[in-house]
Amino acid sequence: MQSEKEFLSGYNIEDYERPSVTTDVVAFMIRSEESDNYKRNSENKLSILLIRRGQHPFRDCWALPGGFLQPGETIEACAVREIGEETNVTPVALMPVAVFSEPGRDPRGWIISNAYACIISEDSVRQTGGDDASDAQWFDVGFERNKDGDFSLDLCYAHTHLHAILTQEETRFGKTSFAIRDSGNLAFDHARIIATALTALREGVKSIETVFDFLPEKFTLSAMQKVQETILNKSILPANFRRKIRDFVVETDEYTQGAGHRPAKLYRRK
Amino acid sequence: MQSEKEFLSGYNIEDYERPSVTTDVVAFMIRSEESDNYKRNSENKLSILLIRRGQHPFRDCWALPGGFLQPGETIEACAVREIGEETNVTPVALMPVAVFSEPGRDPRGWIISNAYACIISEDSVRQTGGDDASDAQWFDVGFERNKDGDFSLDLCYAHTHLHAILTQEETRFGKTSFAIRDSGNLAFDHARIIATALTALREGVKSIETVFDFLPEKFTLSAMQKVQETILNKSILPANFRRKIRDFVVETDEYTQGAGHRPAKLYRRK
DNA sequence: CAAATAGTGTCTCTAAGACAATATCAC
DNA sequence: GTGATATTGTCTTAGAGACACTATTTG
Numbered sequence: 001m002q003s004e005k006e007f008l009s010g011y012n013i014e015d016y017e018r019p020s021v022t023t024d025v026v027a028f029m030i031r032s033e034e035s036d037n038y039k040r041n042s043e044n045k046l047s048i049l050l051i052r053r054g055q056h057p058f059r060d061c062w063a064l065p066g067g068f069l070q071p072g073e074t075i076e077a078c079a080v081r082e083i084g085e086e087t088n089v090t091p092v093a094l095m096p097v098a099v100f101s102e103p104g105r106d107p108r109g110w111i112i113s114n115a116y117a118c119i120i121s122e123d124s125v126r127q128t129g130g131d132d133a134s135d136a137q138w139f140d141v142g143f144e145r146n147k148d149g150d151f152s153l154d155l156c157y158a159h160t161h162l163h164a165i166l167t168q169e170e171t172r173f174g175k176t177s178f179a180i181r182d183s184g185n186l187a188f189d190h191a192r193i194i195a196t197a198l199t200a201l202r203e204g205v206k207s208i209e210t211v212f213d214f215l216p217e218k219f220t221l222s223a224m225q226k227v228q229e230t231i232l233n234k235s236i237l238p239a240n241f242r243r244k245i246r247d248f249v250v251e252t253d254e255y256t257q258g259a260g261h262r263p264a265k266l267y268r269r270k
Numbered sequence: 271m272q273s274e275k276e277f278l279s280g281y282n283i284e285d286y287e288r289p290s291v292t293t294d295v296v297a298f299m300i301r302s303e304e305s306d307n308y309k310r311n312s313e314n315k316l317s318i319l320l321i322r323r324g325q326h327p328f329r330d331c332w333a334l335p336g337g338f339l340q341p342g343e344t345i346e347a348c349a350v351r352e353i354g355e356e357t358n359v360t361p362v363a364l365m366p367v368a369v370f371s372e373p374g375r376d377p378r379g380w381i382i383s384n385a386y387a388c389i390i391s392e393d394s395v396r397q398t399g400g401d402d403a404s405d406a407q408w409f410d411v412g413f414e415r416n417k418d419g420d421f422s423l424d425l426c427y428a429h430t431h432l433h434a435i436l437t438q439e440e441t442r443f444g445k446t447s448f449a450i451r452d453s454g455n456l457a458f459d460h461a462r463i464i465a466t467a468l469t470a471l472r473e474g475v476k477s478i479e480t481v482f483d484f485l486p487e488k489f490t491l492s493a494m495q496k497v498q499e500t501i502l503n504k505s506i507l508p509a510n511f512r513r514k515i516r517d518f519v520v521e522t523d524e525y526t527q528g529a530g531h532r533p534a535k536l537y538r539r540k
Numbered sequence: 541c542a543a544a545t546a547g548t549g550t551c552t553c554t555a556a557g558a559c560a561a562t563a564t565c566a567c
Numbered sequence: 568g569t570g571a572t573a574t575t576g577t578c579t580t581a582g583a584g585a586c587a588c589t590a591t592t593t594g
Contacts (some may be wrong), residue, residue: 069371071289073373075369076591099369101346217564237558239560240555
């Protein structure tokens with residue numbers, strides 16, 4: 001009888017055909033935009049990172065950051081590495097979204113993509129400094145159902161506007177999937193990946209844990225509330241929000257100052 | 271400038287190293303066991319399908335059904351195909367669990383596994399007939415936290431008992447991950463996959479949709495309740511359960527008969 | 541009638557949503 | 568004082584859990 005050692009020495013993994021494996025990462029950040037009125041707090045925009053492709057296929061289209069899985073790394077490590085290569089930043093949180101493996105999804109051949117969503121703090125991006133000449137840019141995101149039941153995905157950076165249209169296919173086990181009707185100049189099936197990731201993020205942010213990932217160490221409760229409102233694109237009454245998060249935060253003895261209105265106490269995650 | 275056609279003709283996908291890609295499937299079924307007392311309803315057991323490995327590595331260990339992704343199929347199709355090869359049955363529902371890609375998880379080499387959970391109805395398995403000589407067997411599942419905080423996974427078929435011990439690692443975005451402390455004679459990292467899948471199933475079954483997947487077309491509300499109770503290993507008060515599912519079912523005008531107690535009305539999914 | 545399951549009514553407690561009111565700062 | 572945000576109190580409503588009770592069958 002053959003021993004395990006003998007078996008493995010005779011085993012040749014090259015005998016089977018293998019796909020290429022990539023990760024594509026939807027990196028989410030909340031950008032705060034100063035307003036013109038000195039009294040008003042800053043506005044928040046949910047944004048994702050896209051990269052302008054310099055080569056075929058989909059040359060000059062915008063695509064998600066991502067790349068091939070390398071020997072010796074996990075898929076999660078690959079996702080983190082790819083984001084690091086584009087932003088010099090380590091994501092705060094990484095969320096699996098789905099695996100996309102439809103034959104023909106990539107014209108280069110048999111390539112399956114493990115999609116991840118990650119959360120990046122605005123502070124860390126500010127520190128590394130945005131390189132405006134780079135092909136990587138943060139796009140503000142809009143994603144809403146329109147009257148005919150389809151979903152519009154709007155991505156906007158400076159004067160570049162991308163507009164994709166998707167049809168909701170199914171919701172099972174808390175995950176919603178989409179089909180592309182119009183890819184809106186996004187590469188590959190990335191419109192679909194973004195829509196799926198965004199839906200997953202909206203689901204995830206209902207748990208308070210995820211909200212903290214978008215915040216600095218100390219924050220005001222209004223800022224915290226705005227994070228949830230920005231992602232869900234829905235306003236919440238302050239009294240109710242505060243009641244909900246009461247047990248997840250501890251107050252510090254610091255306050256904001258200099259805004260044209262009442263200062264707010266700073267809180268910390270409990 | 272190079273056209274897309276020129277680019278693709280010069281592109282060689284073989285230039286990159288590639289992993290082998292497999293799916294492993296945790297197939298769940300609820301078995302009803304007749305009791306000795308003519309008055310009592312049947313007992314339910316949650317069970318999963320395991321296969322005794324005939325070759326190295328892990329020869330004679332029990333493993334999840336699964337296999338290599340083939341060109342031209344999606345990962346989901348691969349999972350369904352593998353289950354069909356073992357059971358001749360098409361699963362009712364397929365749920366992605368996680369991707370396992372740790373280097374060294376498979377002694378044969380660089381192999382990443384896409385884990386799925388699927389639900390199989392007892393009726394369909396009965397029809398195809400269980401082949402007792404086969405290496406594929408349904409194991410009853412027990413999975414509970416024990417006093418020191420770890421989790422015990424107990425799998426039982428006839429006189430075969432497998433007992434694995436796992437440590438809970440993290441819960442993020444509704445998914446819980448585990449580390450293996452004792453694999454209990456299960457092949458590869460399959461103890462971990464089973465624990466992760468079971469936790470995901472317990473989360474999923476809190477939505478009523480998933481409960482229907484375990485039921486035949488017509489069912490009693492008690493049977494429906496028992497499905498949820500069996501999976502969650504937790505009893506529910508009938509009044510509360512009925513209130514919760516009221517809007518998801520419609521009654522038929524049929525009744526069960528022949529049990530040693532009051533007949534129950536049969537319902538259908540709405 | 542006994543034993544078992546089937547099925548209903550209702551009280552309580554908690555969490556979410558809505559609304560109203562007060563507090564405090566920069567200018 | 569004005570305009571903005573910060574913060575708190577409380578009414579109402581929806582849902583989950585607990586408990587008590589009634590109904591119907593077979594042997």
